Amino acid sequence: MFDDRSDPTPKFLPPNAPIMVVGLRHAVFLTPDGEVEELPHGAAVKRARAQRPILVHTPASARRMKSDPFPAHDLLELFAFVRPAQFCVPTPRGLALATGQSPSEDLIGQAEALAEAMKRLLQELATLPREKRSRALSIAWPMARGQWMWGIPVLAALGGDGDGPHKFAVYEGLKIWKKLGEWAEHAPPPPPGNNPVDPKDARDRLKKLLGEGAEDRPQQADYASAVCSAFAPRTAEGTPNIVLAEAGTGTGKTLGYVAPASVWAEKNDGAVWISTYTRNLQRQIDQELDRLYDDPKDKRLKVVVRKGRENYFCLLNFEEAQRPLVQNPHQAIPLGLIARWAATTRDGDMVGGDFPAWLTELIGSRFTSALADQRGECIYAACPHYSRCFVEKTVRRARSAEIVVANHALVMVQAALGGLDDASMPTRYVFDEGHHLFDAADKAFSAHLTGQEGAELRRWLLGAENKGQSRARGLKQRLESLITDRDELRDAVNAVIVAAQCLPEQGWLMRIHDGAEHAKGPAETFLAHIRAQVMARASDGDRGYSIETDCKPAIDPVLASAADLDRALTALEKPAKALIKIIAHMLDEKADELESAERQRLDAAIRSLERRAIMQVAAWRAMLESLVDATPAEFVDWFAIERQFGRDFDIGMHRHHIDPTLPLTAALAPSAHGLVITSATLRDGTGDEMFDWAVAEDRTGASHMPMPAIRAAMKSPYDYAKQTRVFIINDLGRDNPDHVAAAYRELFLASGGGALGLFTAITRLRAVYERLSGPLDDAGLQLLAQHIDGMDVSTLIDIFRVERDACLLGTDAIRDGVDVPGDSLRLIVFDRVPWPRPDILHRARKAAFHGARYDDMLTRLRMKQAFGRLVRRADDRGVFVLLDNRMPSRLLGAFPDDVEVQRVGMREAIEQTRAFLHPKSPG
Structure with missing residues (x-):
């Protein structure tokens, strides 16, 4: 450890760099001595590269100027260090609000607010109590040694003078697991009582x-x-x-x-x-x-x-991520920010909890989401951090x-x-x-016998096959200490690993594209033949998108390779079941010898093998058998090639329940x-x-x-007739992207922003975005877009909520997840009637659930959800516009009874939108 000095003297030593705020058409620079300069984006990028400015959200600033990212003093990094596990919208206005300031509308005011935010954050560090300052300093040292932009100002604020600790001791502060409290086991609680609620x-x-x-x-x-x-x-x-x-x-x-x-x-x-x-x-x-x-x-x-384990921070992954620090000291910067959060977080939740989602874009998923146990590799009680594990703490608290x-x-x-x-x-x-x-x-x-699912099971069983490229732990590594002196257990594990070679290997997708003759093993061969059947039966118009076909009648190569794969999966299932039997026998026979930690690991191994291997392989085998025999009446099967942006990313066979609430109720009814x-x-x-x-x-x-x-x-208390307007446009060519983009543009301008654009297809969203971004920039309206901006949905919504006149484009996740009370959402424009996609699964369900009424029901539900975003408070006002004259009257039940739905031309909708949202002042 190092001496943090008995009485460190804080100093205010801000970077000698200008503050930069990027607007829609130009950027403002505020120099340390108070001079202000406005530059167009092109000139601003050159200056930014030369001067490493102080700004908010470097990737977003660079995107707005249509530039590659550049080195900068990102205030979000400073905020994440000073106030770990606290919320902040990643914009200049958001940072101003988070630091207790009134946000400014103009760029110069925002730049001044950022200067004040920087000052307040550094002062917070300087006034930390001695113990907290010591902990912050222990993390700041390795970050500064890694050339963190904020290293010198932060060390100065914390009183960190001199050379700091020795280069090996410097990383001690990142080992935050040493400072976390341990959970304790307690007796299981008795069953709850049965007293009713009056x-x-x-x-x-x-x-x-x-x-x-x-x-x-x-x-x-x-x-x-x-x-x-x-x-x-x-x-x-x-x-x-x-x-x-x-x-x-x-x-x-x-x-x-x-x-x-x-x-x-x-x-x-x-x-x-x-x-x-x-x-x-x-x-x-x-x-x-x-x-x-x-x-x-x-x-x-x-x-x-x-939440599921994959959402939580894994201390073992974090420890392993620190191993290369001596050779790569710059990695201490992202790891230091994570360490600050992990030492403060309420429960270690990295997805939707107190972890700032924007941090992933700033420092990369390698140092954020990849540190969670996303692949089910937990070694439970064998982990040196088990007694401090965030997941285990949460499980015990829930009891x-x-x-x-x-x-x-x-x-x-x-x-x-x-x-x-x-x-x-x-x-x-x-x-x-x-x-x-x-x-x-x-x-x-549902069950999916696909390349990705098969490769994931192989990796879970075998671990990383290309050493050095992954931290993935296989079955042998997870049970290593338990099988050392137990020959029967070790032999069973080895048998499972040998049998798992039948599953898709790394690089499977490329080999399948080259044909079945290039496939390795029975799973890849089966997938190659599935691809051939899907491509043979796809229409030309489907070739750029995900495509699917019925499984039957299956071509002969599919049937032959399915039989081979079934035999291989049987050979995998048998040793996996034997392994579970051996572990269960150990738990029973050595009940008086096993220590609690060993018992917990063996019990967890049984549960994970059942879930990850036995249940999955059994479902796959049942699917393969149905290719020859009849498919059970409760299921629908199909083959598919899944694509994103015209490229294959998965291939395989899928099985869904026609009515998935049947297994749901069967699972819930006995215990609920x-x-x-x-x-x-x-x-x-x-x-x-x-x-x-x-x-x-x-x-x-x-x-x-x-x-x-x-x-x-219970009816809504809102007066929708007074608070909303609904327009269906009857004179727009919905298949012409120029006309659709023009409609969005004029409606967004009429509302003055605060607009949500919803799309039933990503391709149409992208087409409109390309045509919309320039005109909205010219009008001073910020345009955000799901699938285009490199931010997660929750961050986009947070920005949209704070930036009152911003516009946001999105698809299903935006439609179902937006909760924006107030004036920040005052217009919703839906590109077309959101009919369900007519795929094989939908065809089966439509036949089972009321035929054409099933289509109408799903469509009304989506429209209801979209309209429901518009009014969230008693004083909200909003306009809902559908750009589709094919909206049948029977779907109007998606809107409240007291709302008059008007079918109007585009011009009238624009005029009425403007008049409703911005009524003229009296006189």
């Missing part, structure tokens, strides 16, 4: 959550009362109480279900699992729970956010929590496996975003005692109430449950 208690709890002087919302109180039925005691085994609750936007459903859920948890010493489809909503619910637990320490004990905020994907896997990390299962669930249960179950209970399934868009909008509720039951699986669901519907 609706009066739920209403009282809701009133307390809302606080004194809160707006009176009768619908919210009625909603809280209605969902209490799901918390009643179960009357028979396997028959959970179910409440389907549709709550119109603005009802306040989150606190509406938190009220009875929290009462039940307190009365019964049990946990309620609140499940969402998107990570954004997980984060929002977690924030809302601050109302329930205003003491952060109390909240940490009683609220846990749970004693009152509220667990999870996501549908995790809940589905847990239900399918009868528990994730142990055999325990929740008894009470609230499924928010319940309209997505069908899709979530579809993903969870009560389910609340809720959304603003559960029902269809045909106007036939019985049919619309039947659709809700079919889409959520409630129709398959033994006990009928209780239905509840």
